[in-house]
Amino acid sequence: MIELYQFEASHYCEKVRLVLDYKQLDYRTVEVTPGVGQVDLYRLSGQRQVPVIKDGATVVADSTAIALYLDKTYPERPVLPGDDAIRGLCMMLEDWADESIGPNGRKAMIGAFSQHPSFRTALLPASTPDVVKTLVGAVPGDVLNLLGTGIGFGPDDIKSATLSLQQALSSICGVLSEHPYMVSGEPTLADFAIAGISMYLKFPTQQYVDLPAGLCGKGVPGLADNPEYERFWAWRDRLYADYRKVRSGPPSDPGSGPVKIGID
Template sequence: MPTCKSLIHIIEVIMLELYQFELSHYCEKVRFILDYKELPYRKIEVTPGIGQLDVYRMSGQRQVPVLKDGATVIADSTAIAEYLDKTYPDKPIIPSDPKLRGLTLIMEQWADESIGINARQCLLSAIGRNADLRKSVLPSNTPDFLRNLVGTDFLAGLGIGLPDPTKSAQDTMKHDLASLCFILQEQPYLVTDQPTLADFSVAAMTMYVKFPEGPYLDLPAGLKGKGTPGIADVGMFEPFFTWRDRLYADYRKASSTMPSSSTSSSGPTSINID
């Protein structure tokens, strides 16, 4: 009969490992899927730069997310989603019906390549324009003098400012969110009457335009519920964010602990995500 200690060791050995950035919306897509399928996993926070060398040695590329399932290593959020649906078929996220399958995969690609990219540009622009948001992305142990400095226009005066607002990205995001509101007017999910990869992709990719308020992510407190002014606070898009909040409440598990780190986590949180 195995002891409690040996059982814990067995569980640790077989548990899925997600190499991630906590603030990555592509990693959030994978976390959504893992939670929906009720698969236990361990988060391994990758330090941008040096930590990505370990990711490269393991997966042959430096980007996250990377999922390790025993001896199997899978990179890229789409490849991970397809692997999880094939290997752990309970609660499928990709429909078997050809038409619905095609719609799901097309919508996931649209979310990754349109919403995800434009949402990141919107957030970077908002950080450059909003002092409170700039301070919110700093680690909690940042010295007060540095926090106050970041909250001023000193950096911009030195020519080190963040990108100017990207009107094209903001206009595209508004168009995408309006389209999603229309789709969701008369149906509970984007493709079928059950959540699919399309739903989890769209919910995760919109994280940067408005961070969820619940206990789902290990975020600085000042970031929760914040996002891009002119998008996150516009009533026209409230039906979408209400839908997304319900998706989080129904399927995303609360983050009870900070992610384990592959290297020191004392540096600033990075949002320069590949």
Template sequence: MLELYQFELSQYSEKVRLILDYKGLEYRKIEVTPGIGQVELFRLTGQRQVPVLKDGSRYIADSTEIAKYLDSQYPERPLIPTDPKKRGVCLLIEEWADESIGIKGRKALFSAISQNQNFRKSLLPSNTPDVLKNLVEGVPSDVLTVLGLGVGYSPDAIRSAIADLKQDLEALVLLLADSPYLVGDEPTLADFTVAGMSILLKFPDGPYLNLPETIRGKGVPVLAENPAYQPFFAWRDRLYAQYRKPLIGGTTTASPNAPTSIQIE
């Protein structure tokens, strides 16, 4: 069985999960523990970032490379069009979504969790001890602002990211106004990339991510609650309903004994 080394809230991991579900491929999720798990991942693949897909004895890193690999090895329900123009548009949108929505979405979410203590607590893994959840919930917003400065998430950077995301969402609403998908009449890599990158802006309504039910359908208020962008999120949720497999029992598709750090063979 395919194995996906991932972070549950990684947009790039979600992009791959969408692709695997669309292709009807069975896979096991392995949650990588930040820190030591990433060191072990580096020993396996030469890099510390998720997602990484394991197929037999082969490891494929980077969501784009994983998509291309899956299309070559599992060609049923192709992701990348063969028509030259459609292929070019698909690859352009995929790259744009990775670099724009993917990166700026993290900054927008940081803004939301800085302002909402309950939201911040809900995003912690379900197995986080209550004492740690309460500690994280009680961190003052001004402390998070200082922490954000250390990783480039200054108030100006966040405002700029949100302004750019508003334009991105406006563009997507226009592109989807008279088309079921972003490139032609069938879903492509472009659709699954945009959908995956958008999860931090507004979480899907259904049981697709291992998150509390209370935050399904919620997200960055200025984006998730803006009526102008609802056509996009409605399209995204329809894509999920069509192609994304819901979690078994509302929790996870992985084995209940799946490790929380990478096991090296």
């Protein structure tokens, strides 16, 4: 069985999980513990970043490389178009999702975390005591903004990222006004990349990912709830409903969630 070494909350790992589910491949997730687990991951893959898959004796790192490997090794239900021109467009959109929507989405989520207490407390586990939730929600947004300044998450960075995301969502909505998917009549890697990497903008409405249940359907105000982008979110929800597997157990159920990393 394929093993996916991951961070559950990583949108790049979610991109790979979407591809695996679409291709109907059996896999198990192996949750990498930040720090010590990444040392083990280095022993396995020669680098410390997730996602990584292990398929028998084959180890592949990087979400794009993983998708290409899966399509070559398991050609049923391909995610790469056969036509060269359409394939090229697919790969360009996938790279755009990885290099623009992904980093900007992370910044926008940090901005929402700073400015919206309800979104901030929704990120906490359900078992968090109410007093702790109250304290977290009460931290002034200006303090969090100050902490982000200088490391790429200050107010100006977040404003620029949000503007870029608005332009991206508008462009995608324009494509979807005439087509069911990004580049062809069937979903491709471009679709799964954009859908998975948009997780930080709005979390899926069902428990597809082992995150606090309170996060389902919540996202960055102004992006997740803006009617101008309703076409995009409806499209993503449909893509999830059609191809992504809903978790079989409740959040953090040890019988259904990720296991600790273990390197053979």
